[in-house]
Amino acid sequence: MRVAFISDIHGNAVALDAVLADIQNKQIDQIYVLGDLCYRGPEPRRSLDTIRTLDTKVIKGNADEWVVRGVREGEVPDKALVLMNSEREWTVSQLDPADLDYLKDLPTELHLEIEGVSISAYHATPESLFEIVPGSSEDAVLQAKLMSAADSTIYVYAHIHKPFIRYIGGKVLINIGSVGLPFDGLAKASYAIVEVDHKRISTSIERVAYDIEKVVQLYQEVNYPNSEMMGRIVRNGSV
Template sequence: MKIAFISDIHGNAIALDAVLENLKRNLVDKVCVLGDLCYRGPEPKRSLDLIRSLDTDVIKGNADEWVVRGVREGEVPGKALELMNEERNWTVTRLDQEDLDYLQSLPTELKFEHGGISIYAYHATPESLFEVVLPDAADSDLEAKLMQKESSQLYVYAHIHKPYIRYINGKIIMNIGSVGLPFDGVAKASYGLVEIEDGNIRTSIQRVSFNQEKVVELYHHENYPNAEMMSGVIRNGKL
Protein backbone atom coordinates (compact mmCIF):
# COMPACT_ATOMS: atom_id res chain seq x y z
CA MET A 1 0.00 0.00 0.00
CA LYS A 2 1.39 3.36 -1.06
CA ILE A 3 -0.08 6.44 0.59
CA ALA A 4 0.88 9.95 -0.54
CA PHE A 5 0.44 12.97 1.72
CA ILE A 6 0.33 16.27 -0.14
CA SER A 7 -0.26 19.77 1.19
CA ASP A 8 0.31 23.49 0.85
CA ILE A 9 -0.55 23.73 -2.82
CA HIS A 10 -1.23 27.46 -2.37
CA GLY A 11 -2.89 27.95 -5.72
CA ASN A 12 0.08 26.60 -7.69
CA ALA A 13 -1.86 24.29 -10.00
CA ILE A 14 1.15 23.78 -12.27
CA ALA A 15 3.12 22.24 -9.40
CA LEU A 16 0.07 20.21 -8.41
CA ASP A 17 -0.24 18.87 -11.97
CA ALA A 18 3.37 17.69 -11.79
CA VAL A 19 2.86 16.02 -8.41
CA LEU A 20 -0.33 14.25 -9.47
CA GLU A 21 1.46 12.90 -12.56
CA ASN A 22 4.30 11.71 -10.30
CA LEU A 23 1.78 9.94 -8.05
CA LYS A 24 0.44 8.06 -11.06
CA ARG A 25 3.94 6.96 -12.09
CA ASN A 26 4.63 5.83 -8.51
CA LEU A 27 1.41 3.79 -8.53
CA VAL A 28 0.16 5.45 -5.35
CA ASP A 29 -2.96 3.78 -3.90
CA LYS A 30 -4.26 6.57 -1.67
CA VAL A 31 -3.78 10.36 -1.48
CA CYS A 32 -4.36 12.48 1.63
CA VAL A 33 -4.41 16.29 1.43
CA LEU A 34 -3.40 18.30 4.50
CA GLY A 35 -4.67 21.77 3.64
CA ASP A 36 -3.66 25.19 2.28
CA LEU A 37 -5.21 24.58 -1.09
CA CYS A 38 -5.61 27.81 -3.02
CA TYR A 39 -4.41 31.01 -1.27
CA ARG A 40 -1.22 32.83 -2.47
CA GLY A 41 -1.01 31.29 -5.93
CA PRO A 42 -2.04 32.39 -9.43
CA GLU A 43 -4.59 29.59 -10.04
CA PRO A 44 -6.75 29.23 -6.91
CA LYS A 45 -9.85 27.91 -8.67
CA ARG A 46 -8.04 25.30 -10.78
CA SER A 47 -6.03 24.14 -7.76
CA LEU A 48 -9.17 23.69 -5.70
CA ASP A 49 -10.97 21.90 -8.52
CA LEU A 50 -8.05 19.50 -8.96
CA ILE A 51 -8.06 18.64 -5.26
CA ARG A 52 -11.81 18.13 -5.20
CA SER A 53 -11.62 15.89 -8.27
CA LEU A 54 -9.42 13.47 -6.33
CA ASP A 55 -12.46 12.53 -4.20
CA THR A 56 -10.21 11.79 -1.23
CA ASP A 57 -9.56 12.83 2.38
CA VAL A 58 -8.85 16.57 2.66
CA ILE A 59 -8.34 18.59 5.84
CA LYS A 60 -8.18 22.33 6.50
CA GLY A 61 -5.08 24.48 6.73
CA ASN A 62 -4.60 27.99 8.06
CA ALA A 63 -4.66 29.47 4.55
CA ASP A 64 -8.03 27.83 3.88
CA GLU A 65 -9.34 29.46 7.04
CA TRP A 66 -7.94 32.79 5.84
CA VAL A 67 -9.74 32.49 2.51
CA VAL A 68 -13.01 31.97 4.35
CA ARG A 69 -12.76 34.80 6.92
CA GLY A 70 -9.68 36.91 6.19
CA VAL A 71 -6.28 37.27 7.87
CA ARG A 72 -6.57 38.67 11.39
CA GLU A 73 -4.28 40.89 13.39
CA GLY A 74 -1.76 38.85 15.36
CA GLU A 75 -1.75 35.94 12.89
CA VAL A 76 0.96 37.45 10.67
CA PRO A 77 3.54 40.23 11.17
CA GLY A 78 1.79 43.59 11.37
CA LYS A 79 3.52 45.01 8.31
CA ALA A 80 2.25 42.09 6.21
CA LEU A 81 -1.38 42.15 7.32
CA GLU A 82 -2.76 44.59 4.74
CA LEU A 83 -0.98 42.97 1.79
CA MET A 84 -1.95 39.44 2.83
CA ASN A 85 -5.59 40.46 3.05
CA GLU A 86 -5.26 42.05 -0.38
CA GLU A 87 -3.97 38.69 -1.64
CA ARG A 88 -6.82 36.96 0.15
CA ASN A 89 -9.41 39.25 -1.43
CA TRP A 90 -7.89 38.64 -4.88
CA THR A 91 -8.21 34.89 -4.26
CA VAL A 92 -11.84 35.13 -3.17
CA THR A 93 -12.77 36.94 -6.39
CA ARG A 94 -11.58 33.84 -8.30
CA LEU A 95 -13.78 31.46 -6.28
CA ASP A 96 -17.52 31.00 -5.88
CA GLN A 97 -19.67 30.50 -2.81
CA GLU A 98 -19.62 26.73 -3.17
CA ASP A 99 -15.82 26.83 -3.01
CA LEU A 100 -15.91 28.94 0.16
CA ASP A 101 -18.48 26.63 1.74
CA TYR A 102 -16.26 23.65 0.90
CA LEU A 103 -13.22 25.24 2.57
CA GLN A 104 -15.29 26.19 5.61
CA SER A 105 -16.58 22.62 6.03
CA LEU A 106 -13.21 20.84 5.93
CA PRO A 107 -12.23 18.83 9.05
CA THR A 108 -8.98 19.59 10.87
CA GLU A 109 -7.54 16.12 11.44
CA LEU A 110 -7.31 12.71 9.83
CA LYS A 111 -6.94 9.37 11.62
CA PHE A 112 -6.81 5.92 10.06
CA GLU A 113 -5.02 2.58 10.18
CA HIS A 114 -3.68 0.34 7.46
CA GLY A 115 -1.79 -2.92 7.73
CA GLY A 116 -1.49 -2.56 11.49
CA ILE A 117 0.05 0.94 11.21
CA SER A 118 -1.88 3.78 12.84
CA ILE A 119 -1.58 7.23 11.23
CA TYR A 120 -2.57 10.63 12.60
CA ALA A 121 -2.41 13.67 10.32
CA TYR A 122 -3.13 17.39 10.76
CA HIS A 123 -2.03 20.67 9.18
CA ALA A 124 0.13 22.40 11.83
CA THR A 125 -0.52 20.79 15.24
CA PRO A 126 -3.48 18.81 16.58
CA GLU A 127 -4.67 21.89 18.46
CA SER A 128 -3.89 24.69 16.00
CA LEU A 129 -3.92 25.53 12.31
CA PHE A 130 -1.30 28.22 12.90
CA GLU A 131 1.39 27.04 15.34
CA VAL A 132 4.85 26.58 13.84
CA VAL A 133 6.90 23.49 14.78
CA LEU A 134 10.23 23.55 12.95
CA PRO A 135 12.52 20.66 11.89
CA ASP A 136 15.14 21.46 14.56
CA ALA A 137 12.69 21.47 17.49
CA ALA A 138 13.75 19.44 20.52
CA ASP A 139 12.34 15.94 20.86
CA SER A 140 10.44 17.07 23.95
CA ASP A 141 8.77 19.88 21.98
CA LEU A 142 7.79 17.54 19.17
CA GLU A 143 6.28 15.12 21.66
CA ALA A 144 4.40 17.85 23.53
CA LYS A 145 3.08 19.69 20.49
CA LEU A 146 2.54 16.93 17.93
CA MET A 147 2.15 13.58 19.68
CA GLN A 148 0.04 14.05 22.81
CA LYS A 149 -3.54 14.14 21.53
CA GLU A 150 -3.56 10.73 19.83
CA SER A 151 -1.42 7.62 20.15
CA SER A 152 -0.19 6.62 16.70
CA GLN A 153 2.85 5.08 15.05
CA LEU A 154 3.10 7.75 12.36
CA TYR A 155 2.37 11.48 12.74
CA VAL A 156 2.13 13.56 9.57
CA TYR A 157 1.87 17.34 9.29
CA ALA A 158 2.59 20.22 6.90
CA HIS A 159 2.37 24.03 7.35
CA ILE A 160 6.09 24.91 7.64
CA HIS A 161 7.02 24.16 3.98
CA LYS A 162 10.21 22.42 5.16
CA PRO A 163 10.00 18.63 4.87
CA TYR A 164 11.75 16.28 7.29
CA ILE A 165 11.42 12.89 8.99
CA ARG A 166 12.28 12.30 12.67
CA TYR A 167 12.10 9.25 14.95
CA ILE A 168 11.17 9.53 18.63
CA ASN A 169 10.66 6.57 20.99
CA GLY A 170 9.96 4.21 18.12
CA LYS A 171 7.47 6.54 16.45
CA ILE A 172 7.76 8.54 13.24
CA ILE A 173 7.10 12.24 12.69
CA MET A 174 6.98 13.37 9.08
CA ASN A 175 6.59 16.87 7.70
CA ILE A 176 5.68 16.66 4.04
CA GLY A 177 6.73 20.15 2.93
CA SER A 178 4.84 22.04 0.25
CA VAL A 179 3.65 21.26 -3.25
CA GLY A 180 3.34 24.88 -4.32
CA LEU A 181 5.71 27.02 -2.20
CA PRO A 182 8.79 25.17 -0.87
CA PHE A 183 10.76 27.13 1.75
CA ASP A 184 13.80 24.86 2.26
CA GLY A 185 15.88 26.14 -0.65
CA VAL A 186 14.97 23.27 -2.98
CA ALA A 187 12.79 24.81 -5.69
CA LYS A 188 10.77 21.67 -6.33
CA ALA A 189 7.40 20.48 -5.10
CA SER A 190 7.53 18.05 -2.19
CA TYR A 191 5.23 15.41 -0.76
CA GLY A 192 5.43 12.53 1.70
CA LEU A 193 5.24 8.91 0.60
CA VAL A 194 4.36 6.14 3.06
CA GLU A 195 4.66 2.50 2.00
CA ILE A 196 3.11 -0.20 4.21
CA GLU A 197 3.53 -3.92 3.57
CA ASP A 198 3.24 -6.90 5.91
CA GLY A 199 3.28 -4.66 8.97
CA ASN A 200 6.42 -2.86 7.80
CA ILE A 201 6.57 0.84 7.01
CA ARG A 202 8.84 2.95 4.83
CA THR A 203 8.65 6.75 4.70
CA SER A 204 10.27 9.15 2.23
CA ILE A 205 10.14 12.71 0.97
CA GLN A 206 9.64 13.01 -2.78
CA ARG A 207 10.74 16.09 -4.77
CA VAL A 208 9.14 16.91 -8.10
CA SER A 209 10.19 19.47 -10.73
CA PHE A 210 7.61 21.81 -12.26
CA ASN A 211 7.66 24.68 -14.73
CA GLN A 212 8.64 27.55 -12.44
CA GLU A 213 8.73 30.21 -15.15
CA LYS A 214 5.19 29.36 -16.23
CA VAL A 215 4.03 29.93 -12.65
CA VAL A 216 5.88 33.26 -12.51
CA GLU A 217 4.31 34.26 -15.82
CA LEU A 218 0.86 33.50 -14.43
CA TYR A 219 1.43 35.61 -11.30
CA HIS A 220 2.07 38.60 -13.52
CA HIS A 221 -0.53 37.82 -16.16
CA GLU A 222 -3.24 37.49 -13.50
CA ASN A 223 -2.16 40.75 -11.80
CA TYR A 224 -1.53 39.01 -8.50
CA PRO A 225 -1.08 41.65 -5.75
CA ASN A 226 2.28 40.31 -4.52
CA ALA A 227 3.65 38.90 -7.76
CA GLU A 228 7.31 39.86 -7.36
CA MET A 229 7.82 38.37 -3.91
CA MET A 230 5.89 35.19 -4.72
CA SER A 231 7.84 34.79 -7.97
CA GLY A 232 11.06 34.88 -5.93
CA VAL A 233 9.78 32.08 -3.70
CA ILE A 234 8.91 29.96 -6.73
CA ARG A 235 12.32 30.46 -8.33
CA ASN A 236 14.46 30.10 -5.19
CA GLY A 237 12.45 27.72 -3.00
CA LYS A 238 12.59 30.08 -0.03
CA LEU A 239 11.27 33.40 1.26
Protein backbone atom coordinates in the same frame (compact mmCIF):
# COMPACT_ATOMS: atom_id res chain seq x y z
CA MET B 1 -0.34 -0.27 0.55
CA ARG B 2 1.32 2.94 -0.61
CA VAL B 3 -0.22 6.30 0.29
CA ALA B 4 0.86 9.83 -0.55
CA PHE B 5 0.39 12.90 1.63
CA ILE B 6 0.33 16.27 -0.12
CA SER B 7 -0.25 19.75 1.24
CA ASP B 8 0.32 23.47 0.89
CA ILE B 9 -0.54 23.70 -2.79
CA HIS B 10 -1.21 27.42 -2.34
CA GLY B 11 -2.89 27.90 -5.70
CA ASN B 12 0.11 26.55 -7.63
CA ALA B 13 -1.78 24.23 -9.96
CA VAL B 14 1.27 23.74 -12.21
CA ALA B 15 3.22 22.20 -9.31
CA LEU B 16 0.15 20.19 -8.29
CA ASP B 17 -0.14 18.71 -11.80
CA ALA B 18 3.52 17.65 -11.65
CA VAL B 19 3.11 16.03 -8.24
CA LEU B 20 -0.03 14.15 -9.26
CA ALA B 21 1.75 12.85 -12.37
CA ASP B 22 4.64 11.68 -10.19
CA ILE B 23 2.21 9.98 -7.80
CA GLN B 24 0.55 8.20 -10.70
CA ASN B 25 3.92 6.99 -11.99
CA LYS B 26 4.73 5.60 -8.54
CA GLN B 27 1.45 3.64 -8.46
CA ILE B 28 0.20 5.12 -5.21
CA ASP B 29 -2.98 3.54 -3.82
CA GLN B 30 -4.41 6.60 -2.04
CA ILE B 31 -3.74 10.32 -1.67
CA TYR B 32 -4.47 12.42 1.41
CA VAL B 33 -4.43 16.24 1.40
CA LEU B 34 -3.42 18.26 4.48
CA GLY B 35 -4.70 21.70 3.58
CA ASP B 36 -3.69 25.13 2.23
CA LEU B 37 -5.26 24.60 -1.17
CA CYS B 38 -5.81 28.00 -2.81
CA TYR B 39 -4.31 31.05 -1.15
CA ARG B 40 -1.14 32.82 -2.45
CA GLY B 41 -1.04 31.24 -5.91
CA PRO B 42 -2.12 32.32 -9.39
CA GLU B 43 -4.61 29.49 -9.96
CA PRO B 44 -6.74 29.05 -6.84
CA ARG B 45 -9.82 27.77 -8.63
CA ARG B 46 -7.99 25.21 -10.76
CA SER B 47 -6.05 24.01 -7.72
CA LEU B 48 -9.24 23.53 -5.71
CA ASP B 49 -11.07 21.84 -8.58
CA THR B 50 -8.15 19.44 -9.10
CA ILE B 51 -8.08 18.49 -5.41
CA ARG B 52 -11.82 17.90 -5.40
CA THR B 53 -11.56 15.44 -8.30
CA LEU B 54 -9.21 13.19 -6.31
CA ASP B 55 -12.02 11.51 -4.35
CA THR B 56 -10.00 11.58 -1.15
CA LYS B 57 -9.97 12.98 2.37
CA VAL B 58 -8.93 16.61 2.67
CA ILE B 59 -8.34 18.60 5.86
CA LYS B 60 -8.18 22.33 6.51
CA GLY B 61 -5.04 24.46 6.72
CA ASN B 62 -4.54 27.95 8.06
CA ALA B 63 -4.60 29.43 4.55
CA ASP B 64 -7.98 27.81 3.91
CA GLU B 65 -9.25 29.42 7.10
CA TRP B 66 -7.87 32.76 5.89
CA VAL B 67 -9.70 32.44 2.58
CA VAL B 68 -12.94 31.88 4.47
CA ARG B 69 -12.69 34.72 7.00
CA GLY B 70 -9.63 36.87 6.27
CA VAL B 71 -6.23 37.30 7.88
CA ARG B 72 -6.51 38.69 11.41
CA GLU B 73 -4.23 40.94 13.41
CA GLY B 74 -1.65 38.92 15.32
CA GLU B 75 -1.66 36.03 12.84
CA VAL B 76 1.01 37.59 10.61
CA PRO B 77 3.51 40.42 11.11
CA ASP B 78 1.72 43.79 11.29
CA LYS B 79 3.52 45.10 8.22
CA ALA B 80 2.19 42.18 6.14
CA LEU B 81 -1.44 42.31 7.25
CA VAL B 82 -2.83 44.67 4.59
CA LEU B 83 -0.94 43.00 1.77
CA MET B 84 -1.95 39.49 2.80
CA ASN B 85 -5.58 40.49 3.02
CA SER B 86 -5.38 42.01 -0.45
CA GLU B 87 -4.06 38.65 -1.67
CA ARG B 88 -6.89 36.95 0.18
CA GLU B 89 -9.47 39.24 -1.44
CA TRP B 90 -8.05 38.47 -4.88
CA THR B 91 -8.23 34.75 -4.13
CA VAL B 92 -11.85 34.99 -3.00
CA SER B 93 -12.69 36.86 -6.21
CA GLN B 94 -11.60 33.78 -8.18
CA LEU B 95 -13.87 31.43 -6.22
CA ASP B 96 -17.61 31.11 -5.75
CA PRO B 97 -19.70 30.77 -2.55
CA ALA B 98 -19.81 26.98 -2.86
CA ASP B 99 -16.00 26.90 -2.87
CA LEU B 100 -15.90 28.97 0.31
CA ASP B 101 -18.43 26.66 1.95
CA TYR B 102 -16.29 23.67 1.00
CA LEU B 103 -13.22 25.23 2.63
CA LYS B 104 -15.17 26.30 5.70
CA ASP B 105 -16.50 22.80 6.36
CA LEU B 106 -13.23 20.88 5.99
CA PRO B 107 -12.24 18.79 9.02
CA THR B 108 -8.97 19.54 10.83
CA GLU B 109 -7.38 16.11 11.33
CA LEU B 110 -7.17 12.59 9.97
CA HIS B 111 -6.83 9.31 11.82
CA LEU B 112 -6.03 6.39 9.53
CA GLU B 113 -5.44 2.68 9.99
CA ILE B 114 -3.41 1.13 7.18
CA GLU B 115 -2.71 -2.58 7.42
CA GLY B 116 -2.54 -2.42 11.20
CA VAL B 117 -0.43 0.77 11.33
CA SER B 118 -2.10 3.86 12.82
CA ILE B 119 -1.44 7.28 11.30
CA SER B 120 -2.46 10.70 12.63
CA ALA B 121 -2.32 13.68 10.30
CA TYR B 122 -3.06 17.38 10.63
CA HIS B 123 -1.99 20.64 9.07
CA ALA B 124 0.03 22.37 11.82
CA THR B 125 -0.66 20.72 15.19
CA PRO B 126 -3.59 18.75 16.62
CA GLU B 127 -4.65 21.88 18.53
CA SER B 128 -3.97 24.65 16.02
CA LEU B 129 -4.03 25.47 12.31
CA PHE B 130 -1.47 28.24 12.87
CA GLU B 131 1.25 27.15 15.33
CA ILE B 132 4.71 26.74 13.81
CA VAL B 133 6.70 23.76 15.10
CA PRO B 134 10.09 23.60 13.33
CA GLY B 135 11.74 20.30 12.57
CA SER B 136 14.80 21.48 14.48
CA SER B 137 12.87 21.48 17.76
CA GLU B 138 13.95 19.23 20.62
CA ASP B 139 12.42 15.74 20.71
CA ALA B 140 10.39 16.61 23.82
CA VAL B 141 8.86 19.64 22.07
CA LEU B 142 7.94 17.65 18.98
CA GLN B 143 6.41 14.92 21.11
CA ALA B 144 4.38 17.37 23.19
CA LYS B 145 3.21 19.54 20.29
CA LEU B 146 2.73 16.98 17.54
CA MET B 147 2.65 13.42 18.90
CA SER B 148 0.57 13.43 22.08
CA ALA B 149 -3.01 13.78 20.85
CA ALA B 150 -3.38 10.16 19.67
CA ASP B 151 -1.54 6.88 20.11
CA SER B 152 -0.30 6.42 16.57
CA THR B 153 2.77 4.91 14.97
CA ILE B 154 3.18 7.62 12.33
CA TYR B 155 2.44 11.34 12.67
CA VAL B 156 2.20 13.54 9.58
CA TYR B 157 1.96 17.31 9.40
CA ALA B 158 2.64 20.19 6.99
CA HIS B 159 2.47 24.01 7.43
CA ILE B 160 6.20 24.83 7.80
CA HIS B 161 7.07 24.15 4.11
CA LYS B 162 10.31 22.39 5.15
CA PRO B 163 10.07 18.60 4.88
CA PHE B 164 11.80 16.14 7.18
CA ILE B 165 11.47 12.67 8.71
CA ARG B 166 12.42 12.00 12.34
CA TYR B 167 12.19 8.95 14.60
CA ILE B 168 11.27 9.74 18.19
CA GLY B 169 10.41 7.26 20.93
CA GLY B 170 9.74 4.43 18.52
CA LYS B 171 7.41 6.60 16.41
CA VAL B 172 7.79 8.29 13.03
CA LEU B 173 7.22 12.03 12.55
CA ILE B 174 7.00 13.37 9.01
CA ASN B 175 6.68 16.89 7.71
CA ILE B 176 5.67 16.64 4.06
CA GLY B 177 6.77 20.09 2.94
CA SER B 178 4.88 22.06 0.33
CA VAL B 179 3.69 21.29 -3.18
CA GLY B 180 3.39 24.90 -4.25
CA LEU B 181 5.72 27.01 -2.07
CA PRO B 182 8.71 25.12 -0.62
CA PHE B 183 10.77 27.18 1.85
CA ASP B 184 13.84 24.98 2.27
CA GLY B 185 15.81 26.42 -0.64
CA LEU B 186 15.06 23.55 -3.04
CA ALA B 187 12.69 24.89 -5.69
CA LYS B 188 10.91 21.60 -6.28
CA ALA B 189 7.49 20.49 -5.11
CA SER B 190 7.52 18.28 -2.02
CA TYR B 191 5.31 15.47 -0.76
CA ALA B 192 5.64 12.26 1.27
CA ILE B 193 5.02 8.59 0.63
CA VAL B 194 4.22 6.08 3.37
CA GLU B 195 4.27 2.40 2.44
CA VAL B 196 2.94 -0.28 4.77
CA ASP B 197 3.37 -3.95 3.89
CA HIS B 198 2.51 -6.49 6.61
CA LYS B 199 3.44 -3.85 9.22
CA ARG B 200 6.74 -3.11 7.47
CA ILE B 201 6.95 0.65 7.20
CA SER B 202 8.77 2.68 4.57
CA THR B 203 8.67 6.49 4.41
CA SER B 204 10.15 8.96 1.96
CA ILE B 205 10.13 12.60 0.96
CA GLU B 206 9.73 13.10 -2.80
CA ARG B 207 10.87 16.23 -4.68
CA VAL B 208 9.37 16.97 -8.07
CA ALA B 209 10.50 19.49 -10.70
CA TYR B 210 7.88 21.63 -12.42
CA ASP B 211 7.75 24.62 -14.78
CA ILE B 212 8.60 27.42 -12.36
CA GLU B 213 8.80 30.11 -15.04
CA LYS B 214 5.26 29.29 -16.15
CA VAL B 215 4.05 29.93 -12.61
CA VAL B 216 5.96 33.22 -12.38
CA GLN B 217 4.37 34.29 -15.67
CA LEU B 218 0.91 33.32 -14.41
CA TYR B 219 1.30 35.55 -11.33
CA GLN B 220 1.88 38.46 -13.70
CA GLU B 221 -0.82 37.54 -16.22
CA VAL B 222 -3.58 37.36 -13.59
CA ASN B 223 -2.42 40.62 -11.94
CA TYR B 224 -1.86 38.87 -8.65
CA PRO B 225 -1.18 41.27 -5.76
CA ASN B 226 2.45 41.02 -4.68
CA SER B 227 3.34 39.08 -7.83
CA GLU B 228 7.00 40.11 -7.82
CA MET B 229 7.68 38.77 -4.33
CA MET B 230 5.72 35.57 -4.92
CA GLY B 231 7.66 34.99 -8.13
CA ARG B 232 10.94 35.28 -6.20
CA ILE B 233 9.73 32.80 -3.58
CA VAL B 234 8.78 30.27 -6.24
CA ARG B 235 12.09 30.68 -8.08
CA ASN B 236 14.23 30.47 -4.93
CA GLY B 237 12.25 27.91 -2.96
CA SER B 238 12.48 30.18 0.08
CA VAL B 239 11.07 33.36 1.57
